Amino acid sequence: MHQDLPERLLQRAAAPAVNPRIPGIRSLHSPGPTRVPDAVMHAMQRPMMDLMDPRVGALIRACEDGMRALLAAPPDAHVLFYAANGHGMWEAVTANLSARGRTLLMAGGGHFSDSWAMQTEVLGPATGTTVQRTPHAEGHPTDVAAIEQALRDDTAHRIAAVLVVHTDTSSGITSELAAVRRAIDAAGHPALFVVDLVASLAAEPFAMDSLGVDVAMGASQKGLMCPPGLGWVAVNARALAFAEQHAGARFYWDWVRRVSDLQYRKFCGTPPLAHLAGLEAALRLIDEEGLANVQARHARLAGAVHAALARWAEAGAVRPFCKVAAARSSSVTAIEVRAGIDPEALRTVARERFQVAIAGGLGPLAGRVFRIGHLGDMNEATILGALAGVEAAMVVQGIPFGDGGVAAAARHLVEATGGRSAPAQEG
Numbered sequence: 001m002h003q004d005l006p007e008r009l010l011q012r013a014a015a016p017a018v019n020p021r022i023p024g025i026r027s028l029h030s031p032g033p034t035r036v037p038d039a040v041m042h043a044m045q046r047p048m049m050d051l052m053d054p055r056v057g058a059l060i061r062a063c064e065d066g067m068r069a070l071l072a073a074p075p076d077a078h079v080l081f082y083a084a085n086g087h088g089m090w091e092a093v094t095a096n097l098s099a100r101g102r103t104l105l106m107a108g109g110g111h112f113s114d115s116w117a118m119q120t121e122v123l124g125p126a127t128g129t130t131v132q133r134t135p136h137a138e139g140h141p142t143d144v145a146a147i148e149q150a151l152r153d154d155t156a157h158r159i160a161a162v163l164v165v166h167t168d169t170s171s172g173i174t175s176e177l178a179a180v181r182r183a184i185d186a187a188g189h190p191a192l193f194v195v196d197l198v199a200s201l202a203a204e205p206f207a208m209d210s211l212g213v214d215v216a217m218g219a220s221q222k223g224l225m226c227p228p229g230l231g232w233v234a235v236n237a238r239a240l241a242f243a244e245q246h247a248g249a250r251f252y253w254d255w256v257r258r259v260s261d262l263q264y265r266k267f268c269g270t271p272p273l274a275h276l277a278g279l280e281a282a283l284r285l286i287d288e289e290g291l292a293n294v295q296a297r298h299a300r301l302a303g304a305v306h307a308a309l310a311r312w313a314e315a316g317a318v319r320p321f322c323k324v325a326a327a328r329s330s331s332v333t334a335i336e337v338r339a340g341i342d343p344e345a346l347r348t349v350a351r352e353r354f355q356v357a358i359a360g361g362l363g364p365l366a367g368r369v370f371r372i373g374h375l376g377d378m379n380e381a382t383i384l385g386a387l388a389g390v391e392a393a394m395v396v397q398g399i400p401f402g403d404g405g406v407a408a409a410a411r412h413l414v415e416a417t418g419g420r421s422a423p424a425q426e427g
């Protein structure tokens with residue numbers, strides 16, 4: 001009987017025991033890639049155009065203008081797009097700010113600043129640039145005093161730039177950019193101010209102009225609600241001048257080459273049209289909702305997760321990883337588990353039995369935390385569903401947690417969306 005089956009069916013029978021069909025919506029709560037709204041998916045299906053079609057220019061301009069508005073970029077800033085992920089954009093920044101004998105000051109902030117530093121150090125022998133890292137205490141935001149001290153100590157002004165990750169996605173901790181700006185000013189140091197907004201853009205307030213940020217960078221797959229693959233950087237005149245004065249061995253990443261009216265130069269080749277069409281649609285969605293409303297929604301949903309976590313933590317098995325309540329990010333919450341609890345097993349149960357995809361621990365936090373993303377195209381119902389799914393998975397895994405987490409989240413959302421209606425009148 002078996003021998004009569006076509007080969008295709010035999011292969012299926014041998015496949016792992018997961019059902020390929022997911023009814024309803026799988027709730028995606030990884031902090032990137034995030035859910036892509038239908039309007040973005042549809043826009044990306046737009047037919048390709050020949051590069052001389054005037055619609056291509058209009059599409060690029062819409063993306064540049066939209067990003068400029070989202071970033072509150074100063075008039076002298078250029079927005080450049082790359083077919084790249086966040087790692088690519090790190091290199092786009094460091095390739096342009098590297099110069100023989102100079103230093104890049106990496107503000108310690110967790111796994112992502114460590115990874116950015118490591119990537120830049122690997123390139124160091126070729127660029128002649130060294131990386132200096134400021135110390136960082138686990139569970140805390142970036143140590144701004146350490147940045148100021150490093151700048152004060154650098155009397156020869158070798159430090160070309162201070163590099164800060166706004167939200168460290170591995171720990172769910174957001175650092176205060178205004179405090180970093182004040183530290184650079186207090187030290188009287190001319191270093192450029194560079195910010196990684198990969199995990200914070202559209203979730204946390206940000207204004208490139210008033211913060212005096214010289215370079216901001218990010219990628220498409222988080223608050224921008226697009227698939228991964230499109231990176232962006234905004235570079236002001238001061239940062240561009242640095243790159244002009246320090247020509248290095250760079251081509252694809254080179255800002256100077258890309259600052260051009262010629263489309264082919266802007267992208268160092270063929271523009272990633274589908275991604276740009278998706279970004280244009282995503283920027284329109286953000287504009288329609290209103291950026292302030294988008295940020296308020298992120299803060300509200302994050303508050304719901306924090307409210308649930310406060311209840312769960314009462315049983316002593318899970319707790320917030322971030323030790324500074326004001327630094328808990330609006331994008332993602334990292335939840336530390338007691339020794340002996342396997343967050344990866346919890347993740348698998350949450351995803352495969354309850355359709356809630358959450359994230360695990362990265363780098364030194366692997367096996368120590370799980371993370372609930374609340375970033376991008378999300379609302380009250382999705383966040384309550386995710387919290388209920390995580391509770392169910394904790395029950396399956398025998399992880400003790402305090403009662404009433406989902407109810408506390410719902411109460412937070414009631415208050416944050418206008419409170420209760422007047423009680424119904426009898427009769």
Ligand SMILES: Cc1ncc(COP(=O)(O)O)c(C=O)c1O
Binds near residue numbers: 086112167198
């Ligand atoms: C803050 C931050 N920076 C950089 C990156 C790297 O981005 P990618 O994974 O797209 O290379 C990430 C990825 O999650 C991130 O969260």
